[in-house]
């Protein structure tokens with residue numbers, strides 16, 4: 184597996200592959216000043232002869248993951264921690280990472296290049312579009328829809344059947360009890376636009 188991105192999020196992805204005994208063939212970062220991470224060498228894209236292995240974009244920023252995913256012509260892989268619980272009836276897109284302790288329940292569909300972060304809970308019949316990040320300990324109740332590129336902050340709670348638009352930000356600890364339009368940033372309990 185090749186990792187693209189060598190920041191804090193990449194450390195968690197590296198740990199997942201160690202747990203799974205998956206060999207990391209290369210780690211790439213655009214920042215030439217980043218030369219190693221957790222004892223592994225980091226290269227720039229120019230240093231790599233070919234991207235022949237599966238690749239995951241190990242960068243937390245949703246916009247940056249989208250930009251890189253659209254630029255690269257490679258096969259993308261997933262990173263799924265062995266201690267994540269994913270119901271067999273749910274679906275995950277390529278490039279999506281699922282961290283330790285997270286639970287994805289029945290009939291949920293998660294898009295490409297998403298991050299389902301540590302101990303988050305995504306219940307039945309949710310739909311998450313591409314490039315969504317669900318931060319640690321966030322809870323999505325049943326039937327929640329989340330549009331492309333939206334970031335759900337740590338510990339946020341989304342009550343059942345809520346629709347959240349594209350490229351929204353839900354503040355850490357917010358409680359979302361009504362639909363959120365595209366590009367909105369909401370915080371608090373109940374969550375309100377800022």
Ligand SMILES: CC(=O)SCCNC(=O)CCNC(=O)[C@H](O)C(C)(C)COP(=O)(O)OP(=O)(O)OC[C@H]1O[C@@H](n2cnc3c(N)ncnc32)[C@H](O)[C@@H]1OP(=O)(O)O
Nearest residue numbers: 300318319335336337352353354355356357369370371377
């Ligand atoms: C493994 C990992 O680390 S994954 C990463 C997880 N990251 C997160 O969960 C971060 C989520 N981010 C937040 O909650 C941020 O506070 C944001 C994005 C919602 C807002 O950030 P900014 O746009 O910089 O807003 P800013 O800090 O200026 O605050 C604006 C107002 O909203 C309030 N506010 C900001 N965040 C919150 C929040 N989470 N809950 C309640 N109120 C909030 C501020 O107090 C401020 O209020 P005021 O105008 O009355 O003083």
